[in-house]
Amino acid sequence: MTRLRTLSERLGLRARLTIALGLIVAVALAATFVVTYRGTGAEVRGEIDQDLRQDTAAFIRDGIPASATKPAQVEAEVRAYLARQPSFGASARLFLARVVGGATISNEPELLGISNDPLTELETSATQERERSAAARVRTAPPGFHTVDLVDAGDVRLLVKRVIRGGRVVADVGVGESLDAVRRAQHGVSRTFLLAGLLALLASLVAGYALASGVSRPLRRMARTAADVDAGDLSHRMAINGSPREVRVLADSFDHMLDRLEDAFARQRGFVADASHELRTPLTAIRGQLEVMARQDQPTAEDVERVGRLVRTETERMERLVEDLLLLARSDEGHLVRPEEIDVEPFLLELFHALVPTADRHFELGPLPHGTILADPDRTAQVIRNLARNAIAHTRPGGLVRIVAKAHGDRLQIAVEDDGPGIPEAEWELVFDRFHRADRARARSAGGAGLGLAIAKAIVEAHGGSIRVERAPAGGARVIFELPGFVPYA
Ligand SMILES: Nc1ncnc2c1ncn2[C@@H]1O[C@H](COP(=O)(O)OP(=O)(O)OP(=O)(O)O)[C@@H](O)[C@H]1O
Ligand SMILES: [Mg+2]
The missing domain is CATH 3.30.450.20 (PAS domain)
Structure with a gap:
């Protein structure tokens, strides 16, 4: 058996x-x-x-x-x-x-x-x-x-x-x-049947083989394509037409899966390339400065001080970048946040007061909702700091940076807005992509790798919330995010 x-x-x-x-x-x-x-x-x-x-x-x-x-x-x-x-x-x-x-x-x-x-x-x-x-x-x-x-x-x-x-x-x-x-x-019947039966059997075998070949051809093609994919070549597609509907459906979903896989791999490769590039830039700067100094017989105290400053800035930049990358990697694995009950009013007030001395801007905090929110305090603070840092980076001294919080049912909405140049509408979605910078040259000089909004989005979504860009009433950008789990005080 x-x-x-x-x-x-x-x-x-x-x-x-x-x-x-x-x-x-x-x-x-x-x-x-x-x-x-x-x-x-x-x-x-x-x-x-x-x-x-x-x-x-x-x-x-x-x-x-x-x-x-x-x-x-x-x-x-x-x-x-x-x-x-x-x-x-x-x-x-x-x-x-x-x-x-x-x-x-x-x-x-x-x-x-x-x-x-x-x-x-x-x-x-x-x-x-x-x-x-x-x-x-x-x-x-x-x-x-x-x-x-x-x-x-x-x-x-x-x-x-x-x-x-x-x-x-x-x-x-x-x-x-x-x-x-x-x-x-009866003998006649047997003879006739033997002859006709053999012919019918032969015909059925030939027809069966032809039919089975027709049915299994697309499957065999699919198996070959799958083997190619297994060998690492994602460019192949089944593209099966004219086969039975069931086979076509299977082939289509396989092709669809390959599209997504190829896309995901391409993004992954892009991410790794971008990350390496971002890490190499500060390293190159540090090495360049150190080489220049090594060629000098007697570097002045000023030179040493300047290079020391630069090395510190660049290593800090690298540290932040590595931290951001680690955080994004953790968000991909799915354990990014540890929510707990936060008192909204003191939480936002404390954050706001810590922010004010960091830059020469006109900071404003709108009226605060009374209640608690179920969220990770460190990560939520990180989102608000990222948005505020962007607002500061895109406004001139004395410019407006305003934080507004509102409750909508069980959702808490927090917006950070400014009176800077704003974000062009075509970029409203793209700015959340990893390493995306609207204006590469300027943003680079401002010290951004293009991860701040990607991280904000990852954190907000890990809470089950959403984030988007709008035009601020003051003319600049407004980035607004919503978290579920708000409970107003009774
Ligand atoms: N408030 C804003 N005003 C104008 N443009 C903004 C503002 N916030 C973000 N952007 C645009 O969106 C891009 C992406 O922002 P994001 O915070 O992700 O990256 P970054 O600030 O360039 O770098 P990082 O935050 O990693 O230091 C920025 O480069 C900038 O072009
Ligand atoms: Mg930023």
Whole structure:
């Protein structure tokens, strides 16, 4: 059983379908053959029985006239009738009459134990014994239909009827016919079926193979494509048309998955390239400065101080970058935030007061909602600081940086807006991409790697919230984010 299963697993879809179809056709043919074989036999036998009925009736009518009532008379009439009939053979009937009070008469001498067949001497005693008992059965058969194996003549169908003359049974007469016709008809059916069946089976195997090839072709193509993809080549697509719907659906979703995979890999590669580039820039600056200083015999205290400052700035920049990258990597893994209940008012006030001394700007804080929010305090503070740092970076000294918080049902909305140049509408979505900077040259000099908003978005989304860019009423940019889980004080 298990060997059969492993074999069927090893066989391809094509071979399996072909074999299955062949088996179905073979079983159907066999069933049809049995029905036809039996039906033909029954039909020919029925015809023979009908013949026998007619022949027995004729025998009684013509062989034993109504006037014959005495055994001697009956015997004489029967003998005269049988003399007019051919002797029993393949195409001639067997006649038998058991005259009551007289002899048993037949056109088959062997039935009566009188053999004129010279071959009888050559038969074995067993055969002779079988013949004798068959002859006895025929001779003594009661009225009705019988089938008897007469050995030499093969199976014989026999109909025995009682003959009544003058109110008395005068004889039992029987007419027999060889069942050879049944055998011949069935033989013909077998021969025809063997030939036609072989052809049908062959045709079904060829058709099955062609059909199975058609069905499995797209699957085989898909397997090849999948193997290519497995080998690292994501550019292949199934692009299967005209196949069955189910196969097309499978191929389409596979292609779709490849599109997304390719896209994800491309973004990943881009991210790594950007990250390496961002890390290399400060390293190059540090090395350049150190090399310049190494070439000087006697670097002045000023030079040392300048290079020290630069190295500090650049390493700080790298530190921040590495931290940001780690944070984004953690957000990809899905454990970025540890929410806890935060009192909104003191939380925002403290953040705001820490922000004010960092830059020469006009800082404003709108009225604060009273309630608590379920959020990670460190990460939420990081979002607000990132947005404020952007606002500061894009405004001139004395410019406006305003923080506004509002509650909307169970959502807390926090916006940071400024009166700087704002963000062009075409960039409103793009600014959240990693390493995206609207104005590369300027942003670089302002110290940004383009990760601040990407990080803000990752943190907000990890809370189940959302973030977007708008135009501020003061004309600059407004970045607004919403967190769920706000509960107002009762
Ligand atoms: N308040 C703003 N006004 C105008 N442009 C802004 C403002 N905030 C963000 N941007 C634009 O969006 C870009 C992406 O901002 P993001 O905070 O992600 O990166 P960054 O500030 O350049 O660098 P980082 O925050 O990593 O130090 C910025 O480079 C800038 O072009
Ligand atoms: Mg920023």
